Amino acid sequence: MPASQFKVALIKRSEVEEADRIVRLAFGTFLGVPNPSDFMGDRNFMTPRWHSPNVKVLAAREGNRLIGTNVVTRWGSFAFFGPLTILPEYWDRGVAKLLLQSTISTFDRWGVRHTGLFTFAQSAKHVSLYQKFGYWPRYLTAIMTFTPEANPTPLAERTNAPVLLSSLKKSPRELAIQACRKLSHRIDKGLDLTAEIRAVHAQRTGDVVLTYTRGVLDAFAVCMHGSGSEGGEKTCYVKFAAARGGTGAGERFDGLLDAFEAFASSRGVSVEAGMNSAREDAYRRIRSRGYQVTLQGVAMHRPHAEGFNRADAYVIDDWR
Structure with missing residues (x-):
């Protein structure tokens, strides 16, 4: 069936x-x-994102059959997509291109300044496909694990x-x-x-770890953990974390690592965190603590x- 027979729209709840x-x-x-269906174990990258107001899930269909999706996430002026996945029997039939066309249209409607994706660095096929849509490979991103x-x-x-x-409570939480x-x-x-943070809090799919000095926020980490979450029951997945920049940023980052490691240790689980190698000092600091690279993408x-x-x-x- 030619690609023109495939249609893309928003996914349905069903x-x-x-x-x-x-x-x-x-x-x-x-x-x-x-056993491919065992991939990711009890972790779920689809359901909690679909429930999040800052996310759109695009669906490709052949007739009434769902054959692929792309998850499009907005963090204010920045947005990224993925996972983009298609049933194996529909690979190399133009479905990914249709999903990407709709993805770019979504980004354009949102008016974001910058967009990105994470893909397999070793796959010339993937990198070439995304280059056709204006994406350029830059630094590697390492997915690291650590068990406190x-x-x-x-x-x-x-x-x-x-x-x-x-x-x-409600008022200090909003602050x-x-x-x-x-x-x-x-x-x-x-x-x-903020939309990501509110979604995690509303869905109870993890928590947000906060560190302060004399009442000033030093850093925060959005930690996914628990049944039905992106981390699952065995992992504290740090989806996003940041320390305040400027003088002392490195020390604040170390304090951030201490904080979410303490969160993970209180639950008896390992930490998974992604770090782009362009952030050289942060990368060196996290590696020096014994984090091991388990997956690498660009x-x-x-x-x-x-x-x-x-x-x-x-x-x-x-950006997975």
Whole structure:
């Protein structure tokens, strides 16, 4: 069937479970997992994102059959897409191009300044496809894991404990969310994680870890953990984290690492965090703590500009 017979629109609620299955099958097949459907275990990159107001999930269909999706996420003036996945029997039939055309249209409607994606650095096929849509490969992004020593003591009872967003009442919680917005805006104009933060809090798919010095927000981390979340039951997935820049940024970043490691240790789980190698000092600091690189991809940008993947940015993310 020619590509013109495939149609792209927003996903339907009734298709979300099937979309999750396609994500697992597509990546598991590409990576050679013996049972592709086991890919990612109990982690779920589809359902919580579909429930988030800053996310659109595009669906490709043949007739009434869902054959592929692309998840499009907005963080203020920046947006990224992925996972883009298609049923293996529909690979190389133009479905990805149709999804990408709709993705670019979505970015244009949003009016974002900068967009990106994470893809397999070793795959000439993937990199070439995205270059056709104006994306350019820049620095590598490493997905790292670390298992802190388990410590079931509640965070609130620890010395120098970080603050959890979930522990705050409505008014101070809102002040904390706005402080996160101001911190990210200083790193890159318009970068805004407030919708992501609100979604995590509303869905209870994790928590936001906050560190302060004399009442001033030093850093925050959006940590996905728990049943039905992007981290699942066994992982604290740091989807985004940032420390305030300027003098002392490196030390604030170290404090941020201490904070979300403490969060993970209180739950007896490992940490997974993505770091772009353009953020050289931050990269060196996290590696020096014993984080191991388990997966490596390349960040592709549109336009070809550094954004917040730069040496003075103390940010953790991976655009998957």
